[in-house]
Every structure is written in C-alpha cells, then in structure tokens.
Amino acid sequence: MSAQLFVVATPIGHLDDMTYRAIDVLKSVNIIAAEDTRTSAQLLKHYNISTPLTACHEHNESNKIDILVQRLLNGENMALISDAGTPLISDPGFKLVRAAQEHNIRVIPVPGACAAIAALSAVGLPSDRFSFEGFLSSKQSQRILSLEKLKDQTATLIFYEAPHRILDSVKDMASIFGAERPVGFAREITKTFETIKKMTLGELVSFIEADHHQQKGEIVLVVGGATAEKDLEQEKLDQLLTRLLQDLSVKAASQLAADLTGIKKKVAYQRALELNQNNDD
Structure with missing residues (x-):
C-alpha cells in the first residue's frame, strides 16, 4: 500500500x-x-x-x-x-x-x-567542477579550520552565508584563500534587490563594508578554485622557455631549463618545440 x-x-x-x-x-x-x-x-x-x-x-x-x-x-x-x-x-x-x-x-x-545553482550559473566562474559547502561555522575558529582545508581545492566552491556573518566570513576567506581569489557574490536572487557581482575577495570586503545593504538578505558566495600546482609549474616553465628561446636554440633552451628546474630534459624539449612552433605560426 x-x-x-x-x-x-x-x-x-x-x-x-x-x-x-x-x-x-x-x-x-x-x-x-x-x-x-x-x-x-x-x-x-x-x-x-x-x-x-x-x-x-x-x-x-x-x-x-x-x-x-x-x-x-x-x-x-x-x-x-x-x-x-x-x-x-x-x-x-x-x-x-x-x-x-x-x-x-x-x-x-x-x-x-536552487540558490546555489542559480548563483553558479550567473557569476561567470568555472562550473564544470564545483563543491557545495553550505554554511560555514558561526565560530571563527571552526570557520578558519574549514577554510584552511579548502584553500587548495581547484574546484569552484559554493557557500551559503547569513547576513550578520557575511563580512567576517569574506574577511576570513580573503585572509586564507588570498585577496586576489575571484568570487561571485549573489544576494537576494530573484528578489527585488537582487545583486550579482564578480570581483576578488579583497574587493568584496571593501564592497560590503561600504554598503551596509549588502549585509542583508539571502547570500550565496561562489569562490574560484585554487590554481592547480601543476598548472603553476607549467606556467613557470613556459615563461622560462619563452625567454630562453629568444636567444637559444630549442635544444639549448630545453637543456638549460631542465638544469634550472629539475624537470626531465625530454619534457622540457617537447614543450620548447611546441612553444617554438607557436611562435613561428
């Protein structure tokens, strides 16, 4: 039955x-x-x-x-x-x-x-991978501990936050994630005073401090993920090889890059070839 x-x-x-x-x-x-x-x-x-x-x-x-x-x-x-x-x-x-x-x-x-999905769809941050974290703790010590565990995650992070805690939470995020981390701020979604903005965490702290109205209503924070360590290493290698290729051959540039970074010469050589080909194109 x-x-x-x-x-x-x-x-x-x-x-x-x-x-x-x-x-x-x-x-x-x-x-x-x-x-x-x-x-x-x-x-x-x-x-x-x-x-x-x-x-x-x-x-x-x-x-x-x-x-x-x-x-x-x-x-x-x-x-x-x-x-x-x-x-x-x-x-x-x-x-x-x-x-x-x-x-x-x-x-x-x-x-x-669903407020989380609505905010994610509108703030212009990567949506292929995201983690919904809900509400952070009202206690700062617990909130900081949670943020420390999340700071290296590369997926986009979605939080709900109460209006009376929003400024303190964003300040803690800026401190732990870095003031330059991108964030989407979505407040009162679908309501009369809907506010959807994208900026850095540092800018969001200033935005909220300057307008007390931003500390009212239902709030969703969509925080960009950390740049993957692998991506950072690749970016640094590309920058180094690009500079070396201005004065050296592919073979010499890749050998020097391998010596300076500890990366395998074969990997450096293959990337130098790709960069050199892109420059020729």
Missing part, C-alpha cells in the same frame, strides 16, 4: 519560478511536510492549494519520521518542501528521505529553484 514521497522544489524568491508540475503535485498529494508551515501556507494560498500541512524541521524531524513513514506505508502520497528552493540543500529532509528509502518507498524529485 506504500505511496510516494515527492521532494518538491519551491521558489527562492520570485513566485513565478514555481513549476506547473510542482503545483500539480502539491495539489494532488494527501499531505505536505513543510519546514515552516507558516511560510509554506503563504505559498499554498498564492496557488490555491488546500492540501494539509505538517511541520517537518530540524528540531522535530527525528521524532516525526516514524509517523510520516507510517502514513506513506498506509498509502498516503506526501510532498516534502522547504521554506525556499530545493529541500535537503542546507535544509531539513535528509532523514525523512533516507527513512523512506529504507522502507522501499519511492522518492520522486520534482526539480526547480
């Missing part, structure tokens, strides 16, 4: 970002498990959805799982929503979804808005 659990994304600001499918699902299920029933009630009212709500948040999720799972096993279809965006992404719901899976209840995603 077990029914289905729908994990439904809701708008992160602009109500028109609600999908037709999400509306249909919320109207058709027997019950909606919501992070905050007061917040979700406003959304349901806007779309004339009369489905009953029940609270499922970080403080009661563990105690309520058995009740919700039993309702699913009894044949009641259920939707899980958070206050905004996709459930489980820095929001409650993981424990309920895990319990449903353990009871062989089908879990169906109904995709839609």
Whole structure:
C-alpha cells in the first residue's frame, strides 16, 4: 500500500519560478511536510492549494519520521518542501528521505529553484567542477579550520552565508584563500534587490563594508578554485622557455631549463618545440 514521497522544489524568491508540475503535485498529494508551515501556507494560498500541512524541521524531524513513514506505508502520497528552493540543500529532509528509502518507498524529485545553482550559473566562474559547502561555522575558529582545508581545492566552491556573518566570513576567506581569489557574490536572487557581482575577495570586503545593504538578505558566495600546482609549474616553465628561446636554440633552451628546474630534459624539449612552433605560426 506504500505511496510516494515527492521532494518538491519551491521558489527562492520570485513566485513565478514555481513549476506547473510542482503545483500539480502539491495539489494532488494527501499531505505536505513543510519546514515552516507558516511560510509554506503563504505559498499554498498564492496557488490555491488546500492540501494539509505538517511541520517537518530540524528540531522535530527525528521524532516525526516514524509517523510520516507510517502514513506513506498506509498509502498516503506526501510532498516534502522547504521554506525556499530545493529541500535537503542546507535544509531539513535528509532523514525523512533516507527513512523512506529504507522502507522501499519511492522518492520522486520534482526539480526547480536552487540558490546555489542559480548563483553558479550567473557569476561567470568555472562550473564544470564545483563543491557545495553550505554554511560555514558561526565560530571563527571552526570557520578558519574549514577554510584552511579548502584553500587548495581547484574546484569552484559554493557557500551559503547569513547576513550578520557575511563580512567576517569574506574577511576570513580573503585572509586564507588570498585577496586576489575571484568570487561571485549573489544576494537576494530573484528578489527585488537582487545583486550579482564578480570581483576578488579583497574587493568584496571593501564592497560590503561600504554598503551596509549588502549585509542583508539571502547570500550565496561562489569562490574560484585554487590554481592547480601543476598548472603553476607549467606556467613557470613556459615563461622560462619563452625567454630562453629568444636567444637559444630549442635544444639549448630545453637543456638549460631542465638544469634550472629539475624537470626531465625530454619534457622540457617537447614543450620548447611546441612553444617554438607557436611562435613561428
């Protein structure tokens, strides 16, 4: 008799970002498990959805799982929503979804808005590899420890941050990642005062300090990854070979580069050939 659990994304600001499918699902299920029933009630009212709500948040999720799972096993279809965006992404719901899976209840995603992905799509930083880190610790010592562990990651990093901590967090990032590390600052995405900018961490510190309005609302930080050590070594080798090739033959330049850097002569020679060919072209 077990029914289905729908994990439904809701708008992160602009109500028109609600999908037709999400509306249909919320109207058709027997019950909606919501992070905050007061917040979700406003959304349901806007779309004339009369489905009953029940609270499922970080403080009661563990105690309520058995009740919700039993309702699913009894044949009641259920939707899980958070206050905004996709459930489980820095929001409650993981424990309920895990319990449903353990009871062989089908879990169906109904995709839609997600602040992390929306920010990544708009700030102009590499999106082929990224790591979602959620919220950093409110304690500076723990925050710094987490950032130290991330400073050498080459993938783009995505963080959520609370407005009252944004300046301190960005200062810590600039200190640990370096003030020249690129960052995308996305605030109040899809809302009236949406702000999306790309700059360096050092510039972002100044930007936030100069305008207290930037310390309000929902904030996503998209931080460029560290330049790979291998890429740095390649860049330095290219610079050295390019200079040597101005005065020396490929063979002599590669031999000297190998002596100075410790790189294998064969590797240096092959790269010198490539650079020399590019210069000839």
